Amino acid sequence: MSLGRGEELFADIDLRREKLHNRAFHAILVAASLFGLVMLVLLILDVLWESYQGLTVFQIDLVQFLTQPSSSRAERAGFGASILASIWLMVLTAILAFFLAVGCALYLVEYAPRNRMTRLIEANLANLAGVPSIVYGLLVLALIVNDAGLGSVILAGAIALALLIVPIIIVASIEAIRAVPSGVRDGSYAMGATKWQTIRRVVLPQAMPGILTGTILALARAIGETAPLIMVGTMLHATRYPDGPFASFSAMPTQIYNWTYQADRMFNGLAALGIVVLLIFLVVLYVIAGYLRKQYEAEGTLTNV
Amino acid sequence: MSSNMTDTPDETLIETGFEVEADRTHEQTDTEAILQSENLSVNYGDEQALDDVTIEIPENRVTAIIGPSGCGKSTFLRSINRMNDRIRSCAVDGELYFHGKNVYDDDVDPVALRRKIGQVFQAPNPFPKSIYDNVAYGLRIQGRDDEVDLDEAVERALRGAALWDEVSHQLDSSGLDLSGGQQQRLCIARAIATDPEVLLMDEPTSALDPVAASKIEDLIDELVEKYTVVIVTHNMQQAARISDKTAVFLTGGELVEYDDTATVFENPADSRVEDYITGKFG
Numbered sequence: 001m002s003l004g005r006g007e008e009l010f011a012d013i014d015l016r017r018e019k020l021h022n023r024a025f026h027a028i029l030v031a032a033s034l035f036g037l038v039m040l041v042l043l044i045l046d047v048l049w050e051s052y053q054g055l056t057v058f059q060i061d062l063v064q065f066l067t068q069p070s071s072s073r074a075e076r077a078g079f080g081a082s083i084l085a086s087i088w089l090m091v092l093t094a095i096l097a098f099f100l101a102v103g104c105a106l107y108l109v110e111y112a113p114r115n116r117m118t119r120l121i122e123a124n125l126a127n128l129a130g131v132p133s134i135v136y137g138l139l140v141l142a143l144i145v146n147d148a149g150l151g152s153v154i155l156a157g158a159i160a161l162a163l164l165i166v167p168i169i170i171v172a173s174i175e176a177i178r179a180v181p182s183g184v185r186d187g188s189y190a191m192g193a194t195k196w197q198t199i200r201r202v203v204l205p206q207a208m209p210g211i212l213t214g215t216i217l218a219l220a221r222a223i224g225e226t227a228p229l230i231m232v233g234t235m236l237h238a239t240r241y242p243d244g245p246f247a248s249f250s251a252m253p254t255q256i257y258n259w260t261y262q263a264d265r266m267f268n269g270l271a272a273l274g275i276v277v278l279l280i281f282l283v284v285l286y287v288i289a290g291y292l293r294k295q296y297e298a299e300g301t302l303t304n305v
Numbered sequence: 306m307s308s309n310m311t312d313t314p315d316e317t318l319i320e321t322g323f324e325v326e327a328d329r330t331h332e333q334t335d336t337e338a339i340l341q342s343e344n345l346s347v348n349y350g351d352e353q354a355l356d357d358v359t360i361e362i363p364e365n366r367v368t369a370i371i372g373p374s375g376c377g378k379s380t381f382l383r384s385i386n387r388m389n390d391r392i393r394s395c396a397v398d399g400e401l402y403f404h405g406k407n408v409y410d411d412d413v414d415p416v417a418l419r420r421k422i423g424q425v426f427q428a429p430n431p432f433p434k435s436i437y438d439n440v441a442y443g444l445r446i447q448g449r450d451d452e453v454d455l456d457e458a459v460e461r462a463l464r465g466a467a468l469w470d471e472v473s474h475q476l477d478s479s480g481l482d483l484s485g486g487q488q489q490r491l492c493i494a495r496a497i498a499t500d501p502e503v504l505l506m507d508e509p510t511s512a513l514d515p516v517a518a519s520k521i522e523d524l525i526d527e528l529v530e531k532y533t534v535v536i537v538t539h540n541m542q543q544a545a546r547i548s549d550k551t552a553v554f555l556t557g558g559e560l561v562e563y564d565d566t567a568t569v570f571e572n573p574a575d576s577r578v579e580d581y582i583t584g585k586f587g
Contacts, residue, residue, distance in 0.1 A: 114393075183430035190388060191443045191495065192420030201446065206433050 054269020137231025152233030172214020486517025
């Protein structure tokens with residue numbers, strides 16, 4: 001019965017190997033988690049470095065870059081016409097996609113009978129969201145640009161982008177609409193409200209922050225899409241400002257793409273600066289979406305809509 | 306409401322232990338039936354929720370519906386304003402008359418029916434709108450906001466629900482910012498703002514603390530001067546305190562006893578009812 005036994009009590013158990021495994025595995029998991037972050041930082045650093053080069057070596061004038069249309073001569077090329085084209089695209093895409101998607105989501109949640117057809121539609125939304133974006137570009141090229149004779153204009157590009165993000169907005173909207181408690185629906189019906197009155201005055205206002213968040217995140221995806229726009233057809237250089245939905249155009253991502261394979265090295269600097277502008281647009285959209293979501297979570301709803 | 310109690314020496318504590326308010330039950334002369342069900346049965350799929358219920362509910366009286374969980378109390382209430390229509394598997398058989406008109410006739414639109422029969426739910430469910438907009442909701446959807454003075458109607462409804470003094474300075478704040486008891490009174494204000502004839506209440510105090518609950522009970526006492534109140538409750542003391550008539554449902558959706566509240570609690574005809582209200586089961 002000696003107290004001294006404590007020292008060798010666990011001496012027969014050797015944990016060094018197990019501990020080593022533990023630590024190694026832990027390190028691998030941390031590294032895997034950091035990988036995405038590291039790549040993002042590398043990407044941003046690379047773009048910033050290229051931009052810096054463009055500004056110093058090639059003496060790109062920022063004001064000229066932001067306000068002038070592009071040109072086949074690098075020293076006269078600017079990004080302004082592409083920025084405006086992207087804004088046009090975003091507005092048109094948002095209008096086209098929003099009403100289509102919210103209408104579809106409302107139908108599926110509030111009106112559709114629970115039958116095989118409804119289930120088929122809902123199951124296919126996920127499939128649609130997974131279709132490669134270039135396919136939507138091809139569809140619009142065949143149906144709208146050529147068959148309907150619309151030509152390679154902003155509206156055609158917006159239709160392609162809208163098709164691309166409609167399924168995303170539908171899924172987000174369905175979630176937001178389903179999240180409206182059945183209690184307030186019952187409250188509205190019990191007041192003698194019709195279905196449309198209930199949807200219009202109770203369900204939609206409460207679901208709207210969620211729907212808007214989904215829409216903005218989807219728009220953030222659309223604004224960076226290049227492939228469908230290339231299919232629809234864009235200008236090699238956006239040499240003039242678009243004056244409406246029926247103008248030919250080159251949006252931010254397609255102009256950046258076109259610049260990168262030009263012989264003149266100065267176009268590389270222009271492309272890098274273009275990416276910075278595009279990223280700023282994305283960040284702004286994410287901030288708006290994040291703000292809306294936060295608002296949503298804090299209050300559970302928007303008041304006084 | 307309790308001021309008369311001292312004036313009525315014959316007020317008794319009955320053997321079931323429930324105090325039935327003498328001032329209410331004594332003055333009672335039966336009024337005309339405003340609601341009347343005949344052989345009303347309700348099924349959810351294969352499950353029977355209401356079994357052949359025949360009952361007459363008098364106008365401007367409080368009728369309490371009591372019984373154990375799952376006995377069809379709420380189902381009965383929901384079949385009055387056809388809220389059961391919203392449940393897909395629900396099938397209604399039999400007749401339910403409102404002023405002598407079967408509400409399940411083909412020419413009755415449940416939307417119109419619900420504009421005459423308001424409902425207050427178990428859990429307070431104010432809309433995510435301002436207090437003002439909550440109360441004005443019914444008048445607005447009925448397109449009556451042009452005919453009436455909306456401000457005045459909102460104030461009257463809030464006063465009617467004994468909430469005006471507490472919220473008159475914050476009509477623009479969200480209805481969700483109120484306490485549970487205030488929210489429930491807001492829901493009552495919302496329901497009475499359109500002046501329905503009947504007010505259905507589905508356990509309106511079960512989610513509230515005793516103080517808030519007693520405010521609602523006092524309110525029901527006042528509401529019955531203008532409206533017919535049908536209240537489902539789990540709380541037998543509450544039924545005894547506030548109702549003129551009491552209907553007892555037992556498991557299987559069967560109406561086993563329906564009479565003046567005093568009679569049901571003091572001298573129930575059915576031994577199962579006596580067992581239930583004395584707490585032997587339920």
